[in-house]
Amino acid sequence: MSVPHVIPYQGSKRKLAPQILDYVQHEVKGTVYEPFAGSAAITLAAAASEIGTSYVIGDKFAPLIDLWELIIDKPDYVADNYSKIWNAQLDDPKSYFLEIRKQFNEAQDPVQFLYLVARCVKNAIRFNANGEFNQSADNRRLGMKPEKVSKESYAISSILKGKTSVIAGDFMEVLKNAGPDDLVYMDPPWQGTSLKKDPRYAYLLDLDELVGGLAELNERGVPYLLSFDGTCGDKSYGKELPEFLQLEKVGLNAGRSSQAILLGRDDVTIESLYISPAMAEKNSKQTKNREQIKLFA
C-alpha cells in the first residue's frame, strides 16, 4: 500500500520509514507511539502496513497537534480551508504569506500553519525568541496544491480515524501509558539543529531529559527505536548516548543530502538508529520462534 503524507516537514522520516520499520521484527500487539511526531512519517507507514493496532501521535508544538486532530477527524475541513487560504494568495503571494504568518502568530490556526509549512523556505519551520513563526516564504513556489492536500488528508483519515489519539505535550507525558506490548519511535530534534540561535523546531532538546526518559522506558520494558545524531561525509553531529542505556546502534543510508547534491559531492548521509534492549529482545524471540517453526515444519 502506498503511504499517504500531508505535512511537508523538513527532517521528515518519510523516505527512511521502510528502513526504520525493517527493525520491527516482532508482531506489535499494542499501540505505536510517535511522541516527536512532526509529519508522523513512522505512524503513517506503520498504519499503512498494519503494524500495531492503535496509534498515538504526540508533539510539544500544540498547533501541529491541532492540525493532526483535524486531518484525522475532519479531513473535509482541512481540505476546504486549505483550498480557501491557498487560492486567496494568488493575486499577491508574497504579502499574503506575511499576512497569514501574522495571523497565525496571533491565533495559532492549524490550517494556516499547514499553509506556512508548505510555503516556507525548505519547509523548515523557524521561530524567534518569543516563539513566533518567523521563517520566510519560498517565493519560487506556491506550496502544496489544494487537490493534493485534500487527497492525502482523506487517505490519512481513512487509515487513522478511530484508532488514533493525539497529544500535545512533552514526550514522556505522551508516553506515560506505554508498556511492553507497544512500540515507540522517537525522533527528537538533533543537537546540531536545535541549539542554534534560530531553532528549527519549536522546542530545544534537553539531552539529560532525553537520557532520563530513555532510562525510564528501559526500566518499564518499553520497546523503542530512536533516531539520534548522525554523520554526513566527515562531519558528525551530536553526542554518543551513554552506554548504560544498552542501546544497539545501526546506520541507515539516507542517501546524498541536498547540500552534497548541490556541491556535486558523493557524501552519503548515514543516520543512526538506536534499538532499545526490550526491542532487541522481542526481535530475537521472534527470530528464535521462526527458526523453531522452520525446524519442526
Ligand SMILES: C[S@@+](CC[C@H](N)C(=O)[O-])C[C@H]1O[C@@H](n2cnc3c(N)ncnc32)[C@H](O)[C@@H]1O
Ligand atoms: C526531528 S522533528 C520530528 C520529525 C518527524 N520524525 C517526521 O517524520 O516528520 C522533532 C519534533 O519534536 C518536537 N519536539 C521538540 N521537543 C519536544 C519534546 N520535549 N517533547 C515532544 N516533542 C518535542 C518538535 O516540535 C518537532 O516537531
